[in-house]
Amino acid sequence: MTASLHCAGICKSLGGRAVLLNLDLAIKAGEVVSLLGPSGSGKTTLLRSIAGLVDPDRGTITLGDRVVWSEKTVLPAEKRRIGMVFQDYALWPHMTVAGNLSFGLRAQRLAEPEIAARVGHALEVTRLAAYRDRYPSELSGGQQQRVAIARCLAARPALMLFDEPLSNLDAALREDMRIEMMELVRREAATVIYVTHDQAEAMAVSDRIAVMRDGRIAQFDTPRAIYEHPSDSFVAGFIGGFSVVPGTVRDGLFSVRGAASDSLRTPGAQPGDGMLVVRPEDARPAEAHPGNRLRGKVLSSAFQGRCWRLAVELGPQRVRLDWPEAPPVGSSLAFSLPPERCIVLTN
Structure with a gap:
């Protein structure tokens, strides 16, 4: 079941440098939101903080009606019901496609019939059923990306996080996979946060875009509103080649x-x-x-x-x-x- 997300007053410093500065972000259940900004703007640090891979210094992160991080409450990453698709896909090379999907489910101690049902559904919706017994090295880049998404879907997360998942694909395949990927997550009614530095990609996939600069959100609005009415010269210069x-x-x-x-x-x-x-x-x-x-x-x-x-x-x-x-x-x-x-x- 998908869930809303609310980040309030998130601060984080790395190596003595402030990376996130009192950042607020509210995402509705079933919404696809892109974090867009130049390198060093804090996109990935925010994503990893939400996932539980990095602890903020201050603030509150709430998923649905449950606080997953605050200065008093820290829910471990494995208990947050958050799925993440990494830039390099992070597939186990010694496991088959089905093995990659079922590994995390067995770690959750789910019953074998439940695991089989979830893996079967995820392979079906990603059109990978015919490849279930292949290893990652036997798949194309686009197929590996679909395996990473299928693994995420099999876990039935409340929130899906994508960290520049298309950056390793060539230009033609990237556009095809972007369309296919977003059709899939919207069909599953997933809540998605999508990190990218590609303006066209953010415009194409998002219900709303959070344009980030120096650890803050410079503008958070629909793609059309940001394109038609940028909030400042930074957003205007960054968002569309203006x-x-x-x-x-x-x-x-x-x-x-x-x-x-x-x-x-x-x-x-x-x-x-x-x-x-x-x-x-x-x-x-x-x-x-x-x-x-x-x-x-x-x-x-x-x-x-x-x-x-x-x-x-x-x-x-x-x-x-x-x-x-x-x-x-x-x-x-x-x-x-x-x-x-x-x-x-x-x-």
Whole structure:
């Protein structure tokens, strides 16, 4: 049975460095939440604290209606009903697929009929029944990943934790396995925390995303809300390949700092210094929005399939734009932005 999770005031230092700083996180039962952030932001430390592999310094972790860690209560990892899928899958090489699934269940002293039923169900839903007698070395990377998920499902955890489970797969297989994996966990109605540093992966798998920075959560919201309304310049710069351009708002117009270009209309922007969020796909020909034009120098172009991704210099700044063709490097490019898409962040 799946369960909700509530982390309150979690603090953790490692090697004299604060890794988690008074962190709060609440996840609903059956929800898929990604922890997204750069290396060193605290994602894996938080995941391991929830799993019981690391003890926080302070705070409370509650799974369902049960406190699993506090300064007064410590429930051992094996009693938390939490399943974890590691980056390297952590399969026993000397055990068959079925042996890997049943090993932890026997450690729980479950009856053999119960073990057989759980292993059979997990192999069936992961489409591994035909491979039950094979060893990990006889499986592909994608099959090994499914074994790791099946082992987790067989334990019937209240919470499933994924620590960058697709990072060892090639790009094409990673996308296929991501779709297959999320179909599986959603069919099982599992509560999932998914750690990744890949923005596209987080957007694709999550009900909500917690963007982490320096041991704190910078923003926790749906993928669309984070994409459309990033809370600050860090989230905007990290989440979607946006360009974040410093400038000043006066009389509802934004001027790029250090660039001799036209101003942009920015509805609702507060006067003063701020950061303009430029999404590559928002770039339009100059005539599309005559009152919202900018001009810069083309630095480079790269073919993206449906368009060209340009790097364009605006004074001392550089922005990324999607364009239907590749202008000559060094040429001047005038482009416009829809006013309603011109978001200015003041933090």
